[in-house]
Amino acid sequence: MRGNGLKRVVIVGSGIVGTSTAYALAKRGVDVRVFDRKEEGRATDAAAGIIAPWMSLRRNKPWYRLARLGAAYYPKLVDELHEHGEVDVGFAQNGAIKLHDDDRRSEKTFARAEERLAEAPEMGTLRRLTVEEVTERFPALAPNEYHGVEVTGGGRVDGHELLRSLARVSKSFGVRFEEENVVLRNNEGAIEVLVQGEVVPYDELVIATGAWAKETFATIGIDFPVEGQKAQIIHLKEHEPHLYPVLMPPGNHYIAPLDDRIVVGATHEDDREYDMRVTAGGVREVLQKALDVAPGLSDCEVMDIKVGYRPHTPNKATVFGRVEPYEHIYTANGLGASGLTVGPFVGEQLAKCIVGEPLDVPAEDYAIEQMFKMH
Structure with a gap:
């Protein structure tokens, strides 16, 4: 710890969890450095x-509690991001x-959502939609096919x-983001962080x-049971x-309008x-499911x-917290397809773990140890 009593935190990985954690720590005055080798295929970018x-x-x-x-x-x-000058945060x-x-x-x-409304006022208004109302809200849908349940507080x-946006504001707080490959070394029980050979x-x-954590932990002798699931997504x-x-159609695909495009996806390839290839089978699956639901999208240009x-x-299981038996090592993983829903909040909780603040959730429900018991 530095002479002024503030912690020095090194974060390996600048995806949604790493960057959210850096932002939450920097708000609290913590000295943060973030290293990332910019691996192609990060879920957040796609x-x-x-x-x-x-x-x-x-x-x-x-x-569900976490989500x-x-x-x-x-x-x-x-x-918060708007207060720090960010206009479009996505x-x-x-x-x-x-x-x-x-x-x-x-x-x-509808009944399940109605039960949850009292503890989740951020849902906004909840209502059932007729097939006509659903088509009116999204004209590209197959006409007279789908009933709907709408929450006005839902978003993307x-x-x-x-x-x-998170990275820019974090930098304004003093966080240093460095594109470097990190090597972890177990030196008689002490875990060292090496960048270009320097500790x-x-x-x-x-x-x-994220999906590369198994490889990261293996370098210090921990068999960390995480696997990557490939997703192909079309813009x-x-x-x-x-x-x-x-x-949110039946099944596990989605149709998400952004500012200048509609994103449809995604495959779930275990x-x-x-393998970063875009495959014919993956594209066929995503487009077929999207166009079965919304045939009016068939004339859209494929942007990406x-x-x-x-x-x-x-x-x-989504897990976060301290990695036993190491007193000063933390991680979060297993966010899966809910990564962007829970990632910023998990980063806030991980920051609270590190600085010793009370968590907003029961820590035992997300303890790292449960992963190893199921492995």
Whole structure:
């Protein structure tokens, strides 16, 4: 620790978790250095995040708590970034609609969301939509096919833009971002950080390397059970897409309008070696599912096709905190497809762990140790 009592924190990885943690620590006056080798395929750079966890039928309570608080954290975060001069941070609340081709399932989703409304006022207005109303809200949809449940507080985030805003404000607080490959070395139980052969001093170390964490931890003798899941995502050019709500069709695909495009995706490819190729099968899957739901998008120009890797832990658990038995090493991982929903909030919680502030969630529900028990 420096003479003025402030901690020196080194963060390895500048994706959504690493950069959010750097921002949260720098706000508290912590000296932060962030190293990243800029690996191609970071999930944050490829994805559009859907901020509407309240309509999920997943029964995993720790996941839902984290996703709910992650959604609630966004307006506060966006206000902070605006106060520091950021204009477009990539976040917009245009509403979100969960689509169902069966009215009974639509009713079930509505009932689940209604139960959650009291503890999640950030949902805004909740209502069921007729097939006609759904088509009116998103004219490219197949007509008279889908019932909908709408939350006006739902939204989307452009991961690339959010990351840039967080990094710029963090730099204004004194955070140093350096494009370097970090080597970790276990020196008789003390973990050293080496950059270009030189030891970098730190008081606390955060490993936020996402889908590459297994490789990072292996260098210090830890078998960290995280795997990358490949996602292929397509960006379509559309006139005034920012006027439309986010759509969540049946299944695990999405249609997310950004400021100048509509993002459709994504594949969920497990058990794949690191492979940044855009594949014919992946493109076919994404486009077929998107156009089955919204055939009016068929004339859109394909602007871009991106590939990213989501980090998944055993049992799809999201974990963060201190890495036992090391007193000064922290990590967060396993955010999966919810990375942009929960990433900024997880970064805030990880910062609180490091500086000794009380957390907003029960730490035991997200403890690193549970990963190893399931491995």
